[in-house]
């Protein structure tokens with residue numbers, strides 16, 4: 335199993351086992367430079383903007399475990415009961431693009447493509463990232 339496949343399998347395994355309608359729909363997995371995988375589960379909320387993405391949870395989990403650079407991300411969305419088709423790879427939302435690039439500037443993400451998923455530098459998906467003054471870029 336390749337690193338990409340391991341990462342997708344970790345995200346898929348998580349959301350397959352923890353899916354709950356309107357509670358947990360996405361599982362994310364982050365690969366660090368040491369080869370370890372850290373997973374996170376999407377947390378939905380009654381107030382939509384209080385929800386927390388799976389990538390953000392996975393990033394927190396990773397940072398609890400290691401300071402190793404995070405190099406690759408994958409997120410898998412579980413279908414709702416009335417949707418047809420399998421769980422699928424999804425790219426990070428805009429907020430997660432900002433957050434992941436703040437904490438992992440060299441990260442790539444797995445995106446769905448033909449004939450199969452491919453890793454894309456996240457910076458390519460957010461070419462004009464916000465740069466604040468909290469820390470040096």
Ligand SMILES: [Zn+2]
Pocket residue numbers: 387388389426427428429430431
């Ligand atoms: Zn997100």
